[in-house]
Amino acid sequence: MTALLIAKARLIDPLAGIDGTRDLLVEGAAVKAVAPAGSLVPEPGVLVFEAAGLWVMPxxxxxxxxxxxxxxxxxxxxxxxxxxxxxxxxxxxxxxxxxxxxxxxxxxxxxxxxxxxxxxxxxxxxxxxxxxxxxxxxxxxxxxxxxxxxxxxxxxxxxxxxxxxxxxxxxxxxxxxxxxxxxxxxxxxxxxxxxxxxxxxxxxxxxxxxxxxxxxxxxxxxxxxxxxxxxxxxxxxxxxxxxxxxxxxxxxxxxxxxxxxxxxxxxxxxxxxxxxxxxxxxxxxxxxxxxxxxxxxxxxxxxxxxxxxxxxxxxxxxxxxxxxxxxxxxxxxxxxxxxxxxxxxxxxxxxxxxxxxxxxxxxxxxxxxxxxxxxxxxxxxxxxxxxxLRLGRTSLAPRMPADITVVDPLLEWTVEPGRFFSKSRNTPFAGLTLKGRAVLTIVEGRVVYDLLAATRQHGGG
Ligand SMILES: [Zn+2]
The missing domain is CATH 3.20.20.140 (Metal-dependent hydrolases)
Incomplete structure (x- = not known):
């Protein structure tokens, strides 16, 4: 079973009443544990995503x-x-x-x-x-x-x-x-x-x-x-x-x-x-x-x-x-x-x-x-x-599905339609510089988007 530790992130989970720094462990398709930052020690084979300064949200x-x-x-x-x-x-x-x-x-x-x-x-x-x-x-x-x-x-x-x-x-x-x-x-x-x-x-x-x-x-x-x-x-x-x-x-x-x-x-x-x-x-x-x-x-x-x-x-x-x-x-x-x-x-x-x-x-x-x-x-x-959409409770409490968005709130980037994954380019925001974006998207425990990997695919920048 694959496991991922998102370490020292700001966890923003309103339904669990949490807005603070935590470690979050994903195992398989579900959240395994949420604990004070620095308290979860990864076992061998667990991927670790250092997330200090980043926001983790449902x-x-x-x-x-x-x-x-x-x-x-x-x-x-x-x-x-x-x-x-x-x-x-x-x-x-x-x-x-x-x-x-x-x-x-x-x-x-x-x-x-x-x-x-x-x-x-x-x-x-x-x-x-x-x-x-x-x-x-x-x-x-x-x-x-x-x-x-x-x-x-x-x-x-x-x-x-x-x-x-x-x-x-x-x-x-x-x-x-x-x-x-x-x-x-x-x-x-x-x-x-x-x-x-x-x-x-x-x-x-x-x-x-x-x-x-x-x-x-x-x-x-x-x-x-x-x-x-x-x-x-x-x-x-x-x-x-x-x-x-x-x-x-x-x-x-x-x-x-x-x-x-x-x-x-x-x-x-x-x-x-x-x-x-x-x-x-x-x-x-x-x-x-x-x-x-x-x-x-x-x-x-x-x-x-x-x-x-x-x-x-x-x-x-x-x-x-x-x-x-x-x-x-x-x-x-x-x-x-x-x-x-x-x-x-x-x-x-x-x-x-x-x-x-x-x-x-x-x-x-x-x-x-x-x-x-x-x-x-x-x-x-x-x-x-x-x-x-009647999808059930949206929280990152233990045993909940590991659908997770990790955001870098301060990362500056410019909207470049030529780099969209969408096939279409019809945006009114081309050329706009924004602050903050998703850097990691996880669906039922699987990483479906990783900004750094995507940047490498695109050849840098
Ligand atoms: Zn409409």
Whole structure:
């Protein structure tokens, strides 16, 4: 049996009530012992990882990623996506259902899980569709997919427009002990506009997506969940109005949880002027006041978890050729507005950014700034998403599964998309220098990412 001693780390394990320097011994797939620093003496054959100055935490869990498999291997595969996850410090990710074919059938659920098992990186939790074909017309066969292993239900990528169908789906998921995750967008109001309604949309001469396209739908769906007495999860909240609606529902006892993304927590819509479609996603980047409200909500508990919404896209899908020169870092070269062809390209470009390899680094910016504590980070990126996915207790107490993330909180690094394990490069954070990243990721006792080994593979640096 392989054994690994992580020595003299700062162990941050809120559910065990620990935030202090400890030794942690892993044996086989489980935690064997947690003891005062320096007290565990390794037996012969035990690997020792000297971790003074590093943080050790329960393995990070991402409740919202798109791995594009089956269907779009040019953007991502389960293998590449799970490698990217491990490199980002994630031990488990929840893979959304908007694949081709859609994960609305237990055979697709089983395919995803089997491929992940063979890949041997981070673990994959399959998210199954709420409606057949993501069409919003008939509730999918949730029971069969739950039996095949699905642990969350979502039509993410698309909203569920029909309230009666959503009511039925919420009840069906709740009967299975599972939660539905909702992408909230009233397409009658937003009309899939490429950027937030406001100053930036005006400067570009494009239609904007107003905040009410999100928050009115959030309000509708929380009322539905309250009437049906079912739990519900709101994906990628982007507006301060949505946060107010969610906070009120929580105070009234509705079983609602919600997530925010690193990009909505760190960028406002002015990023579109610099980055074009690299900053285009749904929901769009919002105003500085919305970013501020999201950060406060992370700290005060309105937002329960951070989700990367990792959404890989290739250069063609992002229309980079058509928009060449229309946006440049440092500001737009041409004002006042885009040409008609450029507006069309911006509108047609795929939504989303990759995030698995930058999520922790961006979240650590908020820790270093004092917005959230390291223990709160563990709640937001491990404990609460694991609870949403019904994965059981997330702690590094003895006998618990050894899903572990080791973080160097002070290591400075620059985001270089060319070095991503992800197959896609669509990040708004290219060139940004961050402080802190995962240096070792362990899944059930197996090392699935080791920064030093990875650096050697890449040839230094
Ligand atoms: Zn979504």
């Amino acid at each position: 393995g990070l869990v991402d409740p919202h990623v798109h791995l594009r498999d089956p269907g779009f291997p040019e953007k991502e595969t389960i293998e590449s996506g799970l490698k990217a996850a491990a490199a980002g410090g994630f031990t488990t990710v929840a893979a959304m259902a908007n694949t081709a074919p859609v994960n609305d059938h237990p055979e697709v659920t089983a395919y995803m899980q089997e491929k992940a098992r063979l890949a041997g990186g981070a673990k994959l939790v399959a998210v199954a569709a709420l409606s057949e074909g993501l069409e919003g017309k008939r509730v999918a066969g949730l029971r069969a997919m739950a039996q095949a292993g699905a642990r969350l239900f979502s039509d993410d990528g698309l909203p569920v427009d029909d309230p009666e169908l959503l009511r039925q789906a919420l009840i069906a998921a709740a009967e299975l002990g599972r939660v539905a995750s909702l992408h909230e967008e009233d397409r009658g109001l937003g009309r899939l506009a490429p950027v937030n309604a406001g100053r930036v949309a005006q400067a570009l001469g494009v239609e904007g997506s107003p905040p009410e396209a999100e928050w009115r739908r959030v309000a509708r769906d929380l009322a539905l969940a309250e009437q049906a007495r079912t739990p519900v999860h709101i994906a990628h909240v982007s507006t301060r109005e949505s946060l107010a609606v969610i906070a009120r529902a929580k105070a009234a006892g509705v079983a609602v949880t919600c997530e925010a993304t690193p990009h909505h927590l760190s960028l406002d819509d002015s990023a579109v002027l610099r980055l074009g479609t690299m900053a285009k996603m749904a929901p769009p980047l919002r105003s500085p006041a919305d970013v501020e409200a999201l950060r406060r909500a992370l700290a005060d508990g309105t937002v329960d978890m951070i989700a990367s919404d990792h959404a890989p896209h290739d250069a063609a899908a992002k229309r980079l050729a058509e928009l060449e020169g229309a946006f440049v870092d440092g500001g737009r070269t041409r004002l006042p507005a885009l040409s008609a062809a450029e507006r069309a390209a911006l509108g047609a470009a795929a939504n989303g950014v990759v995030g698995l390899e930058t999520a922790l680094g961006i979240a650590l910016v908020l820790v270093h700034a004092g917005v959230i504590s390291p223990a709160r980070l563990v709640e937001l990126m491990a404990i609460n998403p694991a609870r949403l």
